[in-house]
Amino acid sequence: MNNLLAAIMGNAELARDMIGGESPADPYIENIVGTCDHASELCKQMLAYAGKGSYELEVLDINEMVRSMGKLIRASVGDNIVLKIKLDPRLPGVEGDLAQIQQLILNFIVNSADAIGTETGEIKLSSGARYMQREALDKLYHGAELPEGEYVVIEVRDNGIGMDPATQTKIFDPFYTTKETGSGLGLSAVLGIVQGHHGAIQLFSAPGKGTAFRVYLPSTEQSVKEQMVTTVEVEAWRGAGSVLVVDDDLRVRSVAASFVEKLDFDVLTADDGREGVEQFRKHHDHLKAVLLDMTMPVMGGAEAMLGMREIDKTVPIILVSGYSEVEAGKLIAGDRPDGFLQKPFKAKALKSVLYEVMH
Incomplete structure (x- = not known):
């Protein structure tokens, strides 16, 4: 699909350059390019669900990324929600894709805001680092496949309605939702992003006691470029x-x-x-x-x-x-x-x- 899209998008761009912006055909070519963009994003979503979604690898400073997302995170929750951020200053870097990790965090934030609803509530976003041994890794989603070592931990915790055990077993299924409307890949895509970054995920939840998602990403000794x-x-x-x-x-x-x-x-x-x-x-x-x-x-x-x-x-x-x-x-x-x-x-x-x- 990406090969086909590369040919369609590329030829459309070349045609647009050749005829210039004054041609009556230009809006139609713009539509072709725009549609290719949408199709490309769909391919990336499907890759994310399959755990193969990171497409621009770099060394990331998670703390700096969260700081730069501050306004976006704040805009994702209502005025009824207190947002608290606690970042470990000694955090090592991780090797990953900036847009995918941002998408992952925002997905958790939006889910937490939905769980709180119109009630007064609180969301905590925190970062840290932890050396993970075999026994601890084996208890995580996809953790059994990972080696022991140091991992960067990102946690989003809320005091919303929480989930019962039956719901917890389904939330990573494609298209599963507890909302009245929804057709996206949802948390299954989040799980795919984590898996694509050779990481693992952990869930804590109980009805009436809120929910916490904890993501573990392998740290790297490389410096941020x-x-x-x-x-x-x-x-x-x-x-x-x-x-x-x-x-x-x-x-x-x-x-x-x-x-x-x-x-x-x-x-x-x-x-x-x-x-x-x-x-x-x-x-x-x-x-x-x-x-x-x-x-x-x-x-x-x-x-x-x-x-x-x-x-x-x-x-x-x-x-x-x-x-x-x-x-x-x-x-x-x-x-x-x-x-x-x-x-x-x-x-x-x-x-x-x-x-x-x-x-």
């Missing part, structure tokens, strides 16, 4: 030299090549990993970057990347995939790509990742 690229810098940037595009899907390959050519690069293409490695061997001296599809016949992206790195380690390699970055990372042993681009992608996203790996 500062964002040094500004939008203005990226928008003004143009390239020079050659970029190699390797993808077995002709439609995606031609879209990516057209996007790259619009940035003033020369483009070389290959339709599988083996041909990509051969092209790399011939032209690596003047290549500025490689766009490498993850899943291809003959030779996949992971094997092709290793082959290219043996020839020349200095050329940046961007992995392109319909998989999330987390899932794609599981298929690569050892060496990591310099950048990641998830299908479907827009010209702006491709430009940003090229700029980042080249600077």
Whole structure:
């Protein structure tokens, strides 16, 4: 689906650029791009439910993320609810996707607000770190699959109506809801996000005594990367030299090549990993970057990347995939790509990742 959307969205963007904003066809092309955006979000929701939903991996400071969400969290609850936030100042980082973790926290906050309703109530959001041993992990949802070690803990606790044991057994089922209206994936998507981040979840609840959700995410010793690229810098940037595009899907390959050519690069293409490695061997001296599809016949992206790195380690390699970055990372042993681009992608996203790996 993401391959198909990449071709539809990419060709629509190219058509829009070609005819300019004055054409009567422009609103229809905008509708195509907008519909692709919605379809892409649906794919991400389904990936989240399947536990494969993290699509932009980075080292996160959970405390800083919560602080930046302050107004959004406050706007998600009524004036009848007191919101308390307690953050552990010694919190280590976690490796994950910012938007997904934000979605997870907001989902808990909104559920807690609904459980309190119009009564006066309280929601507590807290963070902490804990070393988790085997016995404790085995008691968590998906905890039995996780190794012992240090985990960052995020807890959302409310004093709402609570849940009986029968309800607790169903809340992570797709489409299950205690509300009068609702058709979303709900807490099953939250469970998928946690699983996709190699984490676990714990639930405490009782009728009349409120509910607490506690999420455990593995900590990392990596430091948080500062964002040094500004939008203005990226928008003004143009390239020079050659970029190699390797993808077995002709439609995606031609879209990516057209996007790259619009940035003033020369483009070389290959339709599988083996041909990509051969092209790399011939032209690596003047290549500025490689766009490498993850899943291809003959030779996949992971094997092709290793082959290219043996020839020349200095050329940046961007992995392109319909998989999330987390899932794609599981298929690569050892060496990591310099950048990641998830299908479907827009010209702006491709430009940003090229700029980042080249600077």
